[in-house]
Amino acid sequence: MKKFKLLTSVSLVLCLVFQLAGFHVPPFGITDVYAASSGIVDGNDTSIYYAGNWSEVSNQNYYNGSTKVSSRLADFVYFTFTGTEFTWIGTKGNNMGIARIHVDNITQPIVDLYSPTQLYQQELFKITGLPYGEHEVLIDVIGNKNPSSSGYNVDIDAFKFGGMPISQVNNGFLVVVASGLYNISSVKTAIDAYVDDTINIENYNTKLITVNTVPDATADYICETPSKLKTVIKDHYDKGYVGFVLIGSSPYIPTPYVVANGDGAGSVYPSDLFYADMDDWGQQDSYGRYSEATVGNLYKYAPEMFYGRISAAGSTNGSLYAEAIKVIDYLNKLHDFRINQGNLTPEQNSRSLVLKDDDWSMFKENNTMSNLGTEMYTVYDNSLSSSETLVSELQRGYKFIYECFHSSNIKHYIDEYSNDQCYTDTSFDYNVVRSINPKVNYINLFNCSSCKNIDSNDNPMDNLGEAYLLTAIM
Numbered sequence: 408m409k410k411f412k413l414l415t416s417v418s419l420v421l422c423l424v425f426q427l428a429g430f431h432v433p434p435f436g437i438t439d440v441y442a443a444s445s446g447i448v449d450g451n452d453t454s455i456y457y458a459g460n461w462s463e464v465s466n467q468n469y470y471n472g473s474t475k476v477s478s479r480l481a482d483f484v485y486f487t488f489t490g491t492e493f494t495w496i497g498t499k500g501n502n503m504g505i506a507r508i509h510v511d512n513i514t515q516p517i518v519d520l521y522s523p524t525q526l527y528q529q530e531l532f533k534i535t536g537l538p539y540g541e542h543e544v545l546i547d548v549i550g551n552k553n554p555s556s557s558g559y560n561v562d563i564d565a566f567k568f569g570g571m572p573i574s575q576v577n578n579g580f581l582v583v584v585a586s587g588l589y590n591i592s593s594v595k596t597a598i599d600a601y602v603d604d605t606i607n608i609e610n611y612n613t614k615l616i617t618v619n620t621v622p623d624a625t626a627d628y629i630c631e632t633p634s635k636l637k638t639v640i641k642d643h644y645d646k647g648y649v650g651f652v653l654i655g656s657s658p659y660i661p662t663p664y665v666v667a668n669g670d671g672a673g674s675v676y677p678s679d680l681f682y683a684d685m686d687d688w689g690q691q692d693s694y695g696r697y698s699e700a701t702v703g704n705l706y707k708y709a710p711e712m713f714y715g716r717i718s719a720a721g722s723t724n725g726s727l728y729a730e731a732i733k734v735i736d737y738l739n740k741l742h743d744f745r746i747n748q749g750n751l752t753p754e755q756n757s758r759s760l761v762l763k764d765d766d767w768s769m770f771k772e773n774n775t776m777s778n779l780g781t782e783m784y785t786v787y788d789n790s791l792s793s794s795e796t797l798v799s800e801l802q803r804g805y806k807f808i809y810e811c812f813h814s815s816n817i818k819h820y821i822d823e824y825s826n827d828q829c830y831t832d833t834s835f836d837y838n839v840v841r842s843i844n845p846k847v848n849y850i851n852l853f854n855c856s857s858c859k860n861i862d863s864n865d866n867p868m869d870n871l872g873e874a875y876l877l878t879a880i881m
Contacts (some may be wrong), residue, residue: 721870
């Protein structure tokens with residue numbers, strides 16, 4: 408952390424003259440100011456210098472229960488930080504005034520804090536894209552207000568800042584972790600080992616970042632919306648990163664939602680493809696959702712980065728520590744797979760399976776999938792496609808399985824035929840998966856909604872994909 412050496416002004420009068428003229432000398436009486444590192448600081452933090460008559464106001468709606476307020480002309484706040492972005496968190500209300508802010512001696516547009524209703528912990532000002540390094544922020548009370556406001560108050564509830572330098576790399580891999588998970592020491596140990604394996608065994612240039620959707624001093628990035636997290640990922644893509652994995656879920660990692668246009672039009676589903684596709688997905692609707700691809704723009708909806716997600720939120724009923732245990736178990740399983748090449752026998756590891764329901768049985772991928780270099784087993788016969796067949800084959804052991812069935816997040820809908828009569832069997836659900844511990848290294852679930860891990864209200868949902876991911880014997 409670099410120490411700034413600031414010149415003490417010769418007199419308070421001189422300091423005030425420069426301030427009123429729109430120019431600023433360093434705050435009077437301060438000789439040593441330290442640049443804060445990334446995170447969030449409360450308005451009462453000693454790293455913030457207040458000049459003038461600032462009062463502390465307590466209210467549980469403020470960040471950490473209090474804020475600093477002034478309405479006196481020429482009062483100001485001085486703050487230094489290290490990073491690439493800065494956000495001022497404060498209050499809007501019917502008695503709030505107007506402030507002027509300067510970043511690195513460059514005056515920014517004035518900030519009007521008026522709102523007809525009281526709004527707490529608002530993002531009053533944000534600047535991004537600064538060169539990585541140490542920056543200075545100065546906020547003035549200018550004694551002005553919106554005509555509709557009854558007062559001139561300006562408050563400092565918190566400052567959020569940070570941003571990490573992104574170096575140009577070859578074969579970069581980004582690990583994006585929910586800060587709440589990473590703050591659990593046993594999870595941190597498992598994730599750090601995962602990162603080391605991707606570097607030392609997979610030969611990636613791997614970088615780990617932590618994120619949250621709300622102010623969090625432990626997070627590298629605060630990404631309130633999917634578009635903000637996408638910007639972070641795209642910034643890394645532009646520097647040579649080719650893939651990423653998300654570890655965790657809501658509420659720490661924002662969820663991009665898509666509204667279906669074709670089959671099931673109007674239904675809403677989450678889509679991590681949004682983060683891997685560097686194209687702009689256009690305007691969101693009033694609920695913050697994106698529109699599904701249409702025949703005319705399918706070319707746009709394709710990933711530039713490979714991607715994945717490791718999450719156990721759906722099956723743990725919102726318990727962070729229960730999710731942590733499952734994530735640790737899975738990461739340990741991955742580590743063992745990389746070190747010991749898995750638990751399949753040589754015979755099981757030499758074969759792959761294609762198992763399809765009747766709606767897809769006419770599509771044959773034998774030639775393409777032969778590139779896997781394994782012996783191919785295929786079930787395209789309608790009379791052989793059944794829940795019993797799927798259970799039996801999952802326990803038989805394969806390097807790779809490609810299954811195609813209609814599904815919800817809970818269960819498969821498998822058409823079965825008996826005496827030329829078709830009926831739909833729904834007995835195969837995520838509890839069956841967990842009871843049989845599938846023996847497979849890689850599985851492609853071509854299953855409609857089987858990996859839908861969160862509902863449209865941002866509540867994690869248990870799902871088949873999570874069951875396969877966490878219980879498969881690799």
